[in-house]
Amino acid sequence: MANIINLDRVSKGYGAAGQLLTDVSLGLDDDARIGIVGLNGAGKSTLLRMLAKSEEPDSGRVTHRRDLRVASLPQSLTLAGEATVRDVVLGTAWLPQSMGAEHEWAGDAGVRTILDGLGMGYLGLDTPVGPMSGGERRRVALAALLVRESDLLILDEPTNHLDVAGVDWLAKHLLTRRGALLVVTHDRWFLDAVCTMTWEVVDEQVHTYEGGYAAWILARAERQRVAASIEARRQNLLRKEIAWLRRGPPARTSKPKFRIDAANELIADVPPVRDQVSLQRLATTRLGKQVYDLETIELKAGPKPIFQDLTWQVGPGDRIAILGANGAGKTTLLRLLAGITEPAGGRLVTGSTVRPAFLSQELKELPGHLRLLEAVEEVAKRVKLGDRELSAGQLAEVFGFTDKRIWTPVSDLSGGERRRLQMLRLLATEPNVLLLDEPTNDLDTDTLASLEDLLDSWPGTMVVASHDRYLVERVTDKVFGMFGDGRLVHLPGGIDEYLARVTTPGAPGVPAKVSAGSSPAASGLSTGELRQAKKDLARLERQMEKLSDREARINESLAEHGSDYDKLVELEAQLKAVQQEKAETEEAWLELAEQVSES
Template sequence: MATVNQVNLENVSVSHGTRTLLDQVSLGLGEAERIGVVGLNGAGKSTLLRVLTKAEEPNSGRVTHRGGLRLGHLTQSVIFPDKALVHDVVIGSAWLPDAFGAEHEWAGDARIRTVLDGLGLHTIGLDAPVRSLSGGERRRVALAALLVRDTDLLVLDEPTNHLDVEGVAWLADYLVGRRGGLLVVTHDRWFLDAVCTRTWEVTDGRVEQYEGGYAAWVLARAERTRQAQATEERRQNLMRKELAWLRRGAPARTSKPKFRIEAANALIADVPDPRDTVQLKRLAGTRIGKQVYDVEDATLRFGERTILDRVTWRIGPGDRFALVGVNGAGKTTLLRLLAGAGQPDSGEVKVGKTVKAAYLSQEVAELSPTLRVLEAVEEVARRLTVGDRDLTASQLAEMFGFSSARQWTPVGDLSGGERRRLQLLRLLMAGPNVLLLDEPTNDLDIDTLQALEDLLDSWPGTLIVVSHDRYLVERVTDQVWALLGDGALRMMSGGIEEYLERRAVFTSGGGRRVGTGATGTPGGGAAEPGAASVDPGTSSDEPGLSAADQRAAKKELSRLERQIAKLEEREKKLHGKLAEHATDFAKVAELDAELRGLQAEREAAEESWLQLSEHV
């Protein structure tokens, strides 16, 4: 027996001004489906959710709900009663109906306690006034209020925004185990894969449907692109033949050449503009000296919390670090310290003389709403030399997804994602050599995220990223550093997975200190077993290594680092040769064999470096 859809859309069309966001869309949502909604910023994802929940009427078509449908909707902006407390919103009736009654009734409900703990509301306090909370805390309160109630369908617009990595992992597990339907707009690709069984892509007024989460959607889209490219390649080959014929002689001698000219011109006119692949990889080309940031024996506090307790941390040229920790651990405060927006309570932060840092905060910089996009870019720079090319601000804006027409749009009319893109563009236009990025993925669509990763993946400067987006962290950074709340800064050699494991042990142990590994250690007291200062000049706490052994080990580390750098340089040259001889199959086979041998040699050197670095 077929299941009855909870929601149906029949020939729904929605236009905002001159833009058609949904064009004759028909679809249904089953009672146990978990669907992720993806698409470019401004494509109409949030509009689809509002129409589906009947928060917005379509221009035409019909939206029907199953009788008695209990629906919960998390929007991007949440408004609570002015004098409400967190308690009133989450388990009272100040924001949603179905209050839970006396305290002993809801306190005895394990599901409610799980939600409160999972979203970290114990750190906010149930008696806190909602109006005193930050935007991220208000979002968590609203999400908790929806999750503790019995609903047949949850509709969530960007639920992972303002959640830390641990919070995102908890929410994914909770939603997978929850009964009922789910429709979620999110740009968190790990979350999409972990939670969703189907994907809707909003594009050009249509809603394309795919089975599976993010990975399945990427594969399906890649296959669609491959087929389009094959068709385009056949057309390009035909066009090249026609153009070659045109160059061979006078085309006006007979009626036949005239036909060939018209055919060639039609092919030329129909060729689409080449898709931009984001050519801003060399924007941050300013060279950095040997010193970037040296955090020396620093103590950093925020209110009553100690973020760093006499920590020494070295950040060098080309380092690519991700900074993780629970909400409130002090990630943003530490990033602001590096950006020069604060001072440590004790110790010091030494900044290299050639450092030119750019800091992307979580708040989108306020610009005059009447300022045009192009004018906002030209405020920073009108022209920029990228390699051997001199590019205008307009050309650079187009690389970041602002078409020629869109560049004359007032800033006040941009979507949140477009403003974030504009903020990133203005940041990079200044030509920094150090990037400090605080949640750079917030409000960016997946295509823009991929373009940003493509840029950051080969960006030549120093990069420090605070992000809950595991895809971005694993793609563009080399090391994960964690603030676990005990005043130390630890390197997670196992990345996000190791961080989550340590947090789980830490939480189950009642908040005790856990874990070992490389760390910016507090200067006072004994270091944890296996912990090592990131300052190469300090002595190791590892037992069994004499001073002579340490000097020899450090010398070997330096040798291995030089060897790895040389091998990487040789790899780059081989990749260039492979591209140069792409049509010579014998040469390609020879170069490929050489490249595989070189990669094996580099991996062996890196493994030796990793093993040795654990003892130094």
């Protein structure tokens, strides 16, 4: 290992956004594979730009090894409209001259392999980029980086605009690539598949963790547990000091003055509260027995046929994922269910009690001319949240918008904030059917976890079109695939079966052989048993969360009743029982998880 980049006491801030990084010191080795996570606006992209030396810090120093070759994919890029795929991928129409042209690649099948892997196999090298969509342009730019050798590859949201198969291909390709890798992405599965270290950008600092997303979550949870334990002890001591102060005017001696100073220090030592997002379940309208019945449906997107003779049923409580390549028609199907698009033929019957909410990709329905609070009040001024009734301002606070942000114009919000506002407005209508088109776009990992927690307990019906493998496997029970053959195919094997079908030669609608490593039978579980095992895993996870909450509440009670011996004995017995049940539940979860992982 050799060091290639160093950050020495680097600080960076902007007028409107405030201070993002303060006195950050980091080193990067030549074989590092690092995922960068953090809340939207924490400074992840700023950190990448400084590492690439495309932006200078306000103070501190960034040093590169001599002749270091850095290839960087930013979040936003501009390609000349008259340029062709050949100019971008093989020339220097986008990349700086220092990256060099790769004309020797022109006859190499490697270029076609990369374009195929990114879902761009239909493009010719002479195709102009001007008429392309933003997603296509971004994938062409990514291909330009992947065909070149570099010492450090920096990718900012590389999985945006890639389908499930594209994300899977990119992960495998990066694992075989030499050199260091820095990636910012909200795709948790991708982070686990590719990265061996995680940097968390939080509170103007960068914390480092060994391992990918799962390891980071565990390490952060342990850090928060320790911090909570310290805070609980501090609060208990604070209660005693305040009780002492309330006993009456302290005598003018050194001892009472010491006690007053100690109490003031405890009060002043309260750490700042981080802006955590808590998406809690809103009220839903009662859902009847019938949701959607599609009978011999013919559906088109403009002149392009999507479905022919589709018969399909969506029932109450169904949790369905729709997978397919970009352009397969997933959005068109959701728009049909939402009542926005009419079928070209056949019959769609919607239940009389169905109250759908459609989350689109484009965010066009957000009123950019209004302020955030006004945008919420436009939908509902008061809403039910559990057993509470909240005003629009209180609801915005539940969704992580502070008092300062609620008066921000919608047009000035970040992409993640606009996405969160869009979800807030939808849920405020009290729907009983959620139709979600790429709901994880632009959301940071903490907001994603909160969103998944909300969807996990959603009492209505849910149909999700998503390339986010982590989300699909957590919150849905049924998976259907769209392979461009006019049919909607049920996939009992989930995403593994989908990937096996799209990578197996032959007609995608025909059941393909699943590789031995991903076959349910390989672990002795049938398809039905595997599906049930995954549901049992989710149930056990929820049970462990509840037991952890009970354990925390009992520990709080122990601190409160420190002088009540009888109460302490009772609480200790309860704590022991909860810890025993938690250990048994964890053991059951581990055994079941091993069976599922082998499948």
